[in-house]
Amino acid sequence: MKGIVVLGSTGSIGRQTLDVIRSFPDRFTLVGLAGGSNRSLLAEQAGEFRPALVWYQTEDGGTASSTFPGCRFVSMEEMVCHPDVDMVVVATTGAAGLGPTLAALSAGKSVALANKEVIVMAGELIAQRGSGWDNILPVDSEPSAIWQCLQGEDHSVSRLIITASGGPFRTLPRSKLGSVTPEEALRHPTWQMGKKITIDSATLMNKAFEVIEVRWLFNMPWEKIDVVVHPQSIVHSLVEFEDGSIKAQLSYPDMRLPIQYALLHPTRLPNGHRRGLDLAEVTALTFEPLDIERHPCFTIALDAARAGGTYPAALNAADQVAVELFLQKRIGFLGIPSLVEKVVNSHSSGSATSLDDIQDADAWARRRALELAGV
Numbered sequence: 001m002k003g004i005v006v007l008g009s010t011g012s013i014g015r016q017t018l019d020v021i022r023s024f025p026d027r028f029t030l031v032g033l034a035g036g037s038n039r040s041l042l043a044e045q046a047g048e049f050r051p052a053l054v055w056y057q058t059e060d061g062g063t064a065s066s067t068f069p070g071c072r073f074v075s076m077e078e079m080v081c082h083p084d085v086d087m088v089v090v091a092t093t094g095a096a097g098l099g100p101t102l103a104a105l106s107a108g109k110s111v112a113l114a115n116k117e118v119i120v121m122a123g124e125l126i127a128q129r130g131s132g133w134d135n136i137l138p139v140d141s142e143p144s145a146i147w148q149c150l151q152g153e154d155h156s157v158s159r160l161i162i163t164a165s166g167g168p169f170r171t172l173p174r175s176k177l178g179s180v181t182p183e184e185a186l187r188h189p190t191w192q193m194g195k196k197i198t199i200d201s202a203t204l205m206n207k208a209f210e211v212i213e214v215r216w217l218f219n220m221p222w223e224k225i226d227v228v229v230h231p232q233s234i235v236h237s238l239v240e241f242e243d244g245s246i247k248a249q250l251s252y253p254d255m256r257l258p259i260q261y262a263l264l265h266p267t268r269l270p271n272g273h274r275r276g277l278d279l280a281e282v283t284a285l286t287f288e289p290l291d292i293e294r295h296p297c298f299t300i301a302l303d304a305a306r307a308g309g310t311y312p313a314a315l316n317a318a319d320q321v322a323v324e325l326f327l328q329k330r331i332g333f334l335g336i337p338s339l340v341e342k343v344v345n346s347h348s349s350g351s352a353t354s355l356d357d358i359q360d361a362d363a364w365a366r367r368r369a370l371e372l373a374g375v
Helices: 012-023 039-049 076-080 094-106 117-127 131-135 141-150 174-179 195-203 205-217 256-264 296-307 311-327 335-345 355-372
Strands: 002-007 028-034 053-055 087-090 110-113 136-138 157-164 225-229 235-241 246-250
Touching: 002 012, 002 076, 012 039, 012 087, 012 256, 028 039, 028 076, 053 076, 076 094, 087 094, 087 256, 094 110, 094 117, 094 311, 094 355, 110 256, 117 205, 117 296, 117 311, 117 355, 131 136, 136 141, 136 205, 136 256, 141 157, 141 205, 141 235, 141 246, 141 256, 157 205, 195 205, 195 311, 195 335, 205 225, 205 296, 205 311, 296 311, 296 335, 311 335, 311 355, 335 355
Parallel strands: 002 028, 002 087, 028 053, 087 110, 110 136, 157 225
Antiparallel strands: 157 235, 235 246
């Protein structure tokens, strides 16, 4: 039995992780669950899985005994270091996952990482932890696809190719992007995800974050990572080897597949969620070049990542604030890249070699974003 902690269990990825765990009751035991503000759903999950440890967002610092009988309320950092924990699934969004991820790695735990922002913010810091990358198992569909394609290979890779659906506005005239509503941006054409990642997919900030994630996870130079638009979201990524051969990972869009692969690696087992790919049903797989002029967030993000230091942390924080303001209808869709760029350009980068460095840059960028937005 593998002892599992799920951080962000009430979110989209967290709920799908619990679907996978339900499919293999003889393989996993839930040691801890951490949720956000959706305490009622967290209570349902705790009632079903009976974890020993639980955490949720609270301002009063109270215990969880009355809401979660039999569970001990602990911080996420304490939870991931518990001796009964073998693997931590980081399914939170934004900066909330950084501290627990670093704590889990320092404690020698395996981390199934769905929160790409952790690597965006602190890729350099995690790399300095030495064996940190050996313990990180990608859950994102695109990095997971690359990971799967690399199995059994000697890593003589010449290029990594990440696919992007193009989002809900792939064919929308540029002149109409300024009037896009949050409701329209949340209608992703192929994936069902949380609000933050869905908006990031519409701006292509999410795709830039994946490039950054892949750069650190697989130690790949920026110039050897390409992105192509693939509207069907069937081919999740490709790996080109030095002999010219290309391998790809294909499946219907379903996050439970990469979640299961990370949790059970290197074993593949059937489950009740499996839907076999019928290529005759798909009929066509198409690919298009990425129009970066249409998606300014993509360039802004990669420029910040290449600059290094605390720029990526400021970028991530600014994007999180901008997306939230857009969802609240306080700025427009094109206001997202505008606000993020202003924050990054006004940032004075510093050292990114400690958790404090990252958190300070994150806090500064949040304040600056709200100030620039007039909130």
